[in-house]
Amino acid sequence: MIRLKVNGVEHSFDGDPMMPLLWYLRDELALTGTKFGCGVSLCGACVVHLNGKAIRSCVTPMRQLENAEVTTIEGLSVKGPHPVQRAWMQFKVPQCGYCQSGQIMSAVALLSSNRSPSDEQIDEAMSGNICRCGTYQRIRAAIKAAAKESA
Amino acid sequence: MNTVDNVSRRGFLKGMLSTGALILSVHLLPEPAGAGEKISGGSTHADRATLHPSAFVGVDTDGTVYIVAHRSEMGTGIRTSLPLVVADELDADWKLVKVEQAIGDWRYGGQDTDGSHSIRDFFDVMREAGGTARLMLIEAAAAQWKVPPGQCETGLHEVVHRPTGRKLGYGALAAAASRLPVPRKEALRLKRKSQWRYIGKGHPSYDLTALCTGKAVYGMDARMDGMVYAAVMHPPVLGGTVKSYDDKEALKVRGVRQVVPIAPFKPPHAFQPLGGLAVIADNTWAAFQGRKKLNVVWDNGPNATYNSAQYKKALFETARAPAKVARNAGDVEAEFKKGGRVLEAEYYIPHLAHAPMEPPVAVAEFRGGTVTAWTCTQNPQAVQDIVAEQLKIPRENVICHVTLLGGGFGRKSKPDYVAEAAVLSKKVGRPVKVVWSREDDIKFGYYHTVSAMYMKAALDANGKPAAWLQRSVFPPIGSTFELGDRYGSAGELGQGWTDIPYDIPNLRIENGPAQAHVRIGWLRSVANIYHAFAVQSFSDELAHAAGRDPVDYLLELIGPPRILDLKGIDYPNCGAPYTAYPIDTGRLRRVIELAAAKSGWGKHKLGKGRGMGIAVHRSFVTYVATVVEVEVDERGKITIPHVHTAVDAGLVANPEFARAQFEGAAVFGASLARTGEITATNGVIDQSNFYDYPVALMRDAPRRTDVYLVDSDAPPGGIGEPGVPPFVPALCNAVFAATGKRIRELPLSKHQLT
Ligand code: FES
Ligand code: FES
Numbered sequence: 001m002i003r004l005k006v007n008g009v010e011h012s013f014d015g016d017p018m019m020p021l022l023w024y025l026r027d028e029l030a031l032t033g034t035k036f037g038c039g040v041s042l043c044g045a046c047v048v049h050l051n052g053k054a055i056r057s058c059v060t061p062m063r064q065l066e067n068a069e070v071t072t073i074e075g076l077s078v079k080g081p082h083p084v085q086r087a088w089m090q091f092k093v094p095q096c097g098y099c100q101s102g103q104i105m106s107a108v109a110l111l112s113s114n115r116s117p118s119d120e121q122i123d124e125a126m127s128g129n130i131c132r133c134g135t136y137q138r139i140r141a142a143i144k145a146a147a148k149e150s151a
Numbered sequence: 152m153n154t155v156d157n158v159s160r161r162g163f164l165k166g167m168l169s170t171g172a173l174i175l176s177v178h179l180l181p182e183p184a185g186a187g188e189k190i191s192g193g194s195t196h197a198d199r200a201t202l203h204p205s206a207f208v209g210v211d212t213d214g215t216v217y218i219v220a221h222r223s224e225m226g227t228g229i230r231t232s233l234p235l236v237v238a239d240e241l242d243a244d245w246k247l248v249k250v251e252q253a254i255g256d257w258r259y260g261g262q263d264t265d266g267s268h269s270i271r272d273f274f275d276v277m278r279e280a281g282g283t284a285r286l287m288l289i290e291a292a293a294a295q296w297k298v299p300p301g302q303c304e305t306g307l308h309e310v311v312h313r314p315t316g317r318k319l320g321y322g323a324l325a326a327a328a329s330r331l332p333v334p335r336k337e338a339l340r341l342k343r344k345s346q347w348r349y350i351g352k353g354h355p356s357y358d359l360t361a362l363c364t365g366k367a368v369y370g371m372d373a374r375m376d377g378m379v380y381a382a383v384m385h386p387p388v389l390g391g392t393v394k395s396y397d398d399k400e401a402l403k404v405r406g407v408r409q410v411v412p413i414a415p416f417k418p419p420h421a422f423q424p425l426g427g428l429a430v431i432a433d434n435t436w437a438a439f440q441g442r443k444k445l446n447v448v449w450d451n452g453p454n455a456t457y458n459s460a461q462y463k464k465a466l467f468e469t470a471r472a473p474a475k476v477a478r479n480a481g482d483v484e485a486e487f488k489k490g491g492r493v494l495e496a497e498y499y500i501p502h503l504a505h506a507p508m509e510p511p512v513a514v515a516e517f518r519g520g521t522v523t524a525w526t527c528t529q530n531p532q533a534v535q536d537i538v539a540e541q542l543k544i545p546r547e548n549v550i551c552h553v554t555l556l557g558g559g560f561g562r563k564s565k566p567d568y569v570a571e572a573a574v575l576s577k578k579v580g581r582p583v584k585v586v587w588s589r590e591d592d593i594k595f596g597y598y599h600t601v602s603a604m605y606m607k608a609a610l611d612a613n614g615k616p617a618a619w620l621q622r623s624v625f626p627p628i629g630s631t632f633e634l635g636d637r638y639g640s641a642g643e644l645g646q647g648w649t650d651i652p653y654d655i656p657n658l659r660i661e662n663g664p665a666q667a668h669v670r671i672g673w674l675r676s677v678a679n680i681y682h683a684f685a686v687q688s689f690s691d692e693l694a695h696a697a698g699r700d701p702v703d704y705l706l707e708l709i710g711p712p713r714i715l716d717l718k719g720i721d722y723p724n725c726g727a728p729y730t731a732y733p734i735d736t737g738r739l740r741r742v743i744e745l746a747a748a749k750s751g752w753g754k755h756k757l758g759k760g761r762g763m764g765i766a767v768h769r770s771f772v773t774y775v776a777t778v779v780e781v782e783v784d785e786r787g788k789i790t791i792p793h794v795h796t797a798v799d800a801g802l803v804a805n806p807e808f809a810r811a812q813f814e815g816a817a818v819f820g821a822s823l824a825r826t827g828e829i830t831a832t833n834g835v836i837d838q839s840n841f842y843d844y845p846v847a848l849m850r851d852a853p854r855r856t857d858v859y860l861v862d863s864d865a866p867p868g869g870i871g872e873p874g875v876p877p878f879v880p881a882l883c884n885a886v887f888a889a890t891g892k893r894i895r896e897l898p899l900s901k902h903q904l905t
Binding site: 015016019020023026027028030032033034035036037038040041042043045062071073074076077080081085088089090093094096097098099100119122123124126127128129131132133134135136137138139140 | 586589843
């Protein structure tokens with residue numbers, strides 16, 4: 001039995017301990033804001049925060065999550081949109097939007113460790129998140145705006 | 152009912168093929184509601200609203216306006232931009248509008264959201280839907296005030312009596328308006344352009360908040376009560392079948408319930424399931440794990456001979472020999488024999504996969520002779536057709552709900568995955584959610600074709616082509632629907648090949664045969680990708696050979712402003728009537744001049760390793776010129792600091808979405824040009840995920856794309872696709888300017904640029 005907190009709520013899991021967190025969130029908890037894009041840590045669609053750090057839920061097995069605190073996109077905006085989400089809206093970032101949960105979670109993690117990232121640092125931090133629709137330039141602009149706002 | 156019903160299925164598909172997308176647009180418009188006739192049997196909020204003069208709009212007594220989005224939302228913004236047109240003509244307050252997504256239903260007209268024609272075909276339909284409701288509300292108010300309707304107009308969500316300033320809100324008028332006859336189209340008083348509130352203003356997406364908070368529902372997120380999950384092991388080679396299998400280990404996986412065979416398709420494959428074995432489980436992970444444990448012996452069938460390296464050689468050989476003539480003027484051969492300066496070049500683009508961020512996925516339930524499906528589809532009507540055919544039930548018994556799509560790019564026009572879910576649901580007696588992994592998506596796509604183009608030109612004394620021959624060879628999309636189809640359709644050839652807009656006296660355009668061995672499908676921009684690559688790269692080669700500036704040379708190739716005369720050529724024009732949407736070389740020239748001016752073309756010296764390239768292309772009746780700047784470092788690594796794209800798309804319903812599409816097209820183009828390559832070995836696709844089929848990451852994408860929209864009163868063209876075709880040759884021309892290396896074969900990752 002694995003106990004963990006997801007968005008502040010206690011859960012216990014007694015399924016296959018090798019099951020990645022992604023599928024637990026999506027199929028068992030119906031928290032579908034976290035997306036499946038590749039399953040092998042290449043696209044970033046599944047990024048969530050584990051104890052405040054960005055991780056890829058598609059390759060994080062449940063057995064590593066005893067006592068973990070997980071935050072998903074749904075947990076990011078319980079008290080209204082996060083500044084990063086507001087910036088996303090201001091720059092009308094999403095096209096299809098499918099990658100954007102992961103993009104936002106990566107951006108939030110970046111800004112929590114670096115309050116005013118340079119272009120290169122943004123590229124570095126965000127180049128694990130694929131956007132097939134090609135919204136990168138708006139993502140970069142939104143991250144900068146969010147950084148300014150919280151500075 | 153809709154006239155498509157009267158066209159045979161084969162005829163319909165043929166029509167579809169002739170553009171690589173859709174052509175029967177004239178058949179695809181909804182029947183107008185007859186005067187006084189109410190749509191019945193509907194199931195939307197719009198239908199149930201008090202006032203519902205058309206299938207697209209309803210007004211309730213509380214003032215809520217329901218607008219039906221009947222096209223699929225995959226990122227272009229169509230689910231917002233068409234309803235905004237209705238809202239505009241209705242003078243509705245967008246805050247009081249609820250957009251609802253239509254199920255698959257021919258009463259809306261065609262719903263196949265591809266071919267960049269949603270606005271082109273439905274702009275007027277939406278205006279009329281809004282204008283009809285507005286006129287009825289005006290007439291209801293006038294009757295209540297006992298004044299002539301001519302004295303009334305609308306403000307925001309209300310009718311105003313001009314002389315007295317009296318006002319009545321839409322909610323208060325809905326009941327009275329609903330008792331009036333639906334006015335005829337001729338009676339409508341549509342707004343003038345200057346009165347538009349929303350059209351052309353760049354309103355944000357209706358779903359913006361949901362898209363930024365994880366609340367948007369995609370096919371991947373759809374659930375039905377009691378559903379189980381399925382992963383399908385497809386035959387590794389197209390047309391392969393299961394010889395024998397052992398599922399003992401698979402069934403031991405925790406959460407796996409059963410293993411179910413899916414019958415092989417009957418050729419031609421079209422949208423049928425590929426066949427294979429489905430692992431049914433309690434969750435997606437268990438289904439994937441169980442599938443790994445299956446032991447299958449396959450009969451790979453005849454396509455196991457498909458090897459990309461050999462196939463490429465054969466394509467080039469075909470491309471070098473005279474082939475079927477699609478357009479001919481003058482006598483190119485006579486000109487080539489004159490012994491002037493003759494240049495030849497061959498170009499090649501490999502297969503590509505769509506790789507939408509959300510892989511194909513569908514949940515379906517078969518119950519009591521009816522199928523209910525929830526899925527990310529570009530074409531819910533094709534879902535109805537294929538599911539009905541597979542399960543031998545009437546089309547009306549297939550209810551297809553459309554979720555948001557996590558990207559489509561043409562892949563999700565082909566509903567094989569939805570058919571899988573329906574077929575499996577019937578077999579297991581529960582709702583089944585079929586989830587394709589990324590590996591499924593890359594290995595079992597409807598690939599963009601593989602193409603070889605042979606080009607030859609004779610230059611006159613001034614360096615201008617006196618003769619131009621171009622020949623393309625590619626397995627056509629038609630092979631998906633007709634066995635043994637080997638030549639490009641008029642639609643495919645009409646995408647940047649037969650419609651080459653150059654002013655050249657001796658011109659010959661040919662197409663050679665090629666046999667398909669994988670499923671060929673349409674991918675964003677379709678045949679324009681390889682045709683524009685060859686034409687625009689070769690144009691740049693000739694400019695350099697003639698010692699001319701590429702922009703000036705391009706303008707000279709196009710010649711004076713005129714309407715291109717394509718009489719006698721089978722040219723479907725992407726389903727748009729040629730009279731309303733002719734090829735206007737003046738518009739082509741304008742976008743070239745605009746892109747050149749905005750990019751500062753020729754104005755400053757670029758340093759070592761830097762270069763600019765230009766290309767122009769009209770597709771989906773939109774004119775686009777793109778200038779790409781590149782930097783190539785000492786190790787041959789490319790970066791793309793800046794892209795300038797000038798666009799004449801006629802009237803643009805939502806410039807914000809248009810800009811986003813052209814920004815995205817530059818990234819899509821960068822992906823395919825830099826690393827896009829799908830190959831086969833013994834019929835098996837070699838690639839499987841983003842490590843061997845990479846797409847552009849933030850650091851590979853253009854750093855900045857500026858989009859310049861030409862203010863135009865021409866009727867609306869497309870925006871989703873036309874950005875990709877010119878980007879690719881503009882990038883390669885820029886690479887040539889920066890390095891002196893001419894790129895004739897994609898992807899760029901195959902070339903050493905130092
Ligand atoms: S789904 Fe986890 S990185 Fe792609
Ligand atoms: S917005 Fe579609 S994948 Fe990023």
